[in-house]
Amino acid sequence: MNTILFKTFILIITGLSLNLCFSPLAMAAALPADTSAKTPPVHRVVVYYLHNTFRCSSCNSIGNLTQAAVLGGEVENLETGEESRVAPAFQHFVDQEKLSFSFVNVDEPENHHFLQNFQTSSKFPVIAEIKDGEILRFKVLDRVWRLLEGENSRFISYIQQNVHDFFKNL
Structure with a gap:
């Protein structure tokens, strides 16, 4: 906030010294947008x-x-081959940016560290609790291959139960 006030002050002083007139809307447009709302929370769960x-x-x-x-x-x-819809079970956490999902290609050099961080090979979902950019705990969901055959509901329940357990212990 102090930075914005300082920049506004500089704009006004510069404008006055150059005999320019700035409207408040023009000055506001010249200031950088507040990006603080776009940063993810410091304590979150990532799947x-x-x-x-x-x-x-x-x-x-x-x-x-x-x-x-x-x-x-x-x-x-x-x-x-039938399609079905899965209701969003964690929408409130997603909306608050406390939960996110990400596909990670571990063949890409910038992603090799994921295998070491999570002590696993690829082809697994991993749930991680992250605070201030540091992994506090994680769980490799290694039962997914066994649950893949059969009803999707068992697979989805397994994932959702593990996510729920992470938030219970957050």
């Missing part, structure tokens, strides 16, 4: 889906089902 560049249909399904379990959305059952 990552770690994958390789090449993904088989099972890998794609794990990523899509995990994303739907966290954010809601359309999913396809591998066995029946």
Whole structure:
């Protein structure tokens, strides 16, 4: 806030010394937008889906089902081919930017650290509690491959229960 006041003061002084007249709207437009509302909270939960560049249909399904379990959305059952809708179970956390989902291609050099941070190979969802940019705890959801066959509801329940447990202990 002090920076904005200082910049406004400088604009006014500069304008007066040059015999210019600035309207308040013109001065406000010249100031940088307040970006503080766009920064994520310092304490949050992130669900990552770690994958390789090449993904088989099972890998794609794990990523899509995990994303739907966290954010809601359309999913396809591998066995029946039928599509169903998953309701967003954590919308209030997503809206508050306390929960997010991210696909992470660990074949890209800038993402290699995820494998070391989470002590895993790729092709797994990982839930991580992050505070001030530091990973406090994480869980590799390694049961997804066994739950992939059968009903999507078991897979989605597994993901959602683990996310819920993370928020319970936040």
